[in-house]
Amino acid sequence: MTIDIAVIDYGMGNLRSVSKAIEYVAPGRKVVVTSNPDEVVAAGRVVFPGQGAMPDCMREMESRGLRPALLEAARSKPFLGICIGLQMLFEHSEEGDTRGLGLLPGVVRRFPQARMVGAQGEKLKVPHMGWNEVEQAIKHPLWAGIPDRSRFYFVHSYFAEPADGALVAGWSAYPFRFACAAARGNLFAVQFHPEKSHTAGLQLLANFVAWQPLPL
Amino acid sequence: MGLAKRIIPCLDVTAGRVVKGVNFVELKDAGDPVEIARRYDDQGADELTFLDITASSDDRGLILNIIEAVAAQVFIPLTVGGGVRAVDDVRRLLNAGADKVSINTSAVQNPQLVADASGRYGAQCIVVAVDAKRVPGDGPLRWEVFTHGGRKATGLDAVEWGKKMQAMGAGEILLTSMDRDGTRVGFDLELTHAFSSALDIPIIASGGVGNLDHLADGVTIGGADAVLAASIFHYGEFTVRQAKQHMAQRGIEVRL
Numbered sequence: 001m002t003i004d005i006a007v008i009d010y011g012m013g014n015l016r017s018v019s020k021a022i023e024y025v026a027p028g029r030k031v032v033v034t035s036n037p038d039e040v041v042a043a044g045r046v047v048f049p050g051q052g053a054m055p056d057c058m059r060e061m062e063s064r065g066l067r068p069a070l071l072e073a074a075r076s077k078p079f080l081g082i083c084i085g086l087q088m089l090f091e092h093s094e095e096g097d098t099r100g101l102g103l104l105p106g107v108v109r110r111f112p113q114a115r116m117v118g119a120q121g122e123k124l125k126v127p128h129m130g131w132n133e134v135e136q137a138i139k140h141p142l143w144a145g146i147p148d149r150s151r152f153y154f155v156h157s158y159f160a161e162p163a164d165g166a167l168v169a170g171w172s173a174y175p176f177r178f179a180c181a182a183a184r185g186n187l188f189a190v191q192f193h194p195e196k197s198h199t200a201g202l203q204l205l206a207n208f209v210a211w212q213p214l215p216l
Numbered sequence: 217m218g219l220a221k222r223i224i225p226c227l228d229v230t231a232g233r234v235v236k237g238v239n240f241v242e243l244k245d246a247g248d249p250v251e252i253a254r255r256y257d258d259q260g261a262d263e264l265t266f267l268d269i270t271a272s273s274d275d276r277g278l279i280l281n282i283i284e285a286v287a288a289q290v291f292i293p294l295t296v297g298g299g300v301r302a303v304d305d306v307r308r309l310l311n312a313g314a315d316k317v318s319i320n321t322s323a324v325q326n327p328q329l330v331a332d333a334s335g336r337y338g339a340q341c342i343v344v345a346v347d348a349k350r351v352p353g354d355g356p357l358r359w360e361v362f363t364h365g366g367r368k369a370t371g372l373d374a375v376e377w378g379k380k381m382q383a384m385g386a387g388e389i390l391l392t393s394m395d396r397d398g399t400r401v402g403f404d405l406e407l408t409h410a411f412s413s414a415l416d417i418p419i420i421a422s423g424g425v426g427n428l429d430h431l432a433d434g435v436t437i438g439g440a441d442a443v444l445a446a447s448i449f450h451y452g453e454f455t456v457r458q459a460k461q462h463m464a465q466r467g468i469e470v471r472l
Contacts, residue, residue, distance in 0.1 A: 012338075017313065017315060024288070052340075053338065119218075123413075126416060129387070129388065129418050130220055130262065131262055132219045174218060195291060196292055
């Protein structure tokens with residue numbers, strides 16, 4: 001049977017929320033949670049989630065032989081990175097001094113302790129956990145029907161710094177502005193968790209399932 | 217504008233039903249967990265917390281069915297606690313659809329469990345629940361950690377314990393004042409503030425909410441990142457949306 005959407009499982013954390021939310025917005029589509037590179041290659045679109053620490057994520061992804069299938073998917077079909085799945089697309093992360101997949105130019109940094117002070121002088125906690133506003137930096141089919149500055153659910157201690165401003169699809173602020181969504185061609189990636197972001201998140205996932213990016 | 221303070225309705229679940237007690241005892245039936253979860257989701261709850269207070273091991277599996285049912289319909293973060301003793305319990309709950317797992321008694325008995333679970337699944341999904349009670353006396357304010365649903369004293373200083381749990385990989389602290397739980401006179405704001413200023417991870421204030429100002433006070437005075445309440449929502453006194461509107465009027469950033 002044809003696989004419509006493959007959710008890549010490399011043994012890091014809980015993918016059930018992601019697959020349940022996609023099944024909810026894509027009734028009748030075949031959604032598989034898989035660590036099998038052949039299924040990733042066969043799938044029509046790919047979701048690349050990630051939780052935990054990036055060094056572990058990279059190691060587990062490599063140990064399952066997923067790199068070639070991932071690189072191929074990121075070049076050729078609708079591809080959605082979520083959380084660490086966004087961070088892994090960049091060249092390098094400060095977390096454990098880890099090399100990423102290098103699909104997007106830029107680095108991943110930790111929220112610096114010294115700058116974690118709010119508008120009233122209060123200490124800001126890390127991880128950045130909870131609902132924050134997302135400013136849409138570009139028009140994009142994945143933002144369709146989502147009001148600008150909608151809140152999405154975040155939980156992370158590191159954030160991406162794309163080297164090319166044209167890659168930024170969305171901004172958030174904690175307390176300084178950081179890129180929370182990146183886009184290029186058939187690739188879209190978000191730092192927040194659409195699968196846990198209620199109506200706005202479900203709309204983004206529905207948009208992804210319907211997305212027909214222009215051929216590169 | 218930035219990160220919103222969270223309002224988290226809490227559902228104490230036993231044998232498949234939501235219940236509410238006073239000072240951890242005298243349980244009253246408050247309804248069907250899936251139905252209640254959907255209602256809070258409709259009202260704009262930021263997260264939901266389920267505490268499994270099932271005494272009998274026969275009924276332990278029920279919470280997994282409840283979480284599965286809720287997770288198929290409610291797309292906000294779900295935290296589940298109660299009876300988590302091993303990394304395998306964490307795995308089962310996450311697989312059922314929980315996003316975070318809360319560890320209480322077992323963290324005291326075996327702190328390494330927190331480190332192991334956090335290392336395996338990430339700090340973002342490990343909540344350490346601390347039940348704290350004021351230590352009487354004239355000296356500086358102190359609180360002691362209790363376990364087993366508040367029945368057993370541990371001798372541990374609560375703030376020191378919180379710091380240790382942060383160091384071992386807790387991603388968040390669910391902080392309940394046992395002195396205030398069920399009393400409806402408000403959070404123990406000194407306790408909340410002691411934790412919020414000593415720790416760098418988010419603090420969820422719990423125990424004692426009786427009105428909407430109590431929720432706001434938890435944030436503005438206690439410094440909490442999130443506030444948790446049960447009874448004011450269960451019996452339809454206030455909706456989550458009313459609570460958020462009230463907090464917004466008090467100048468607190470919320471997701472409306």
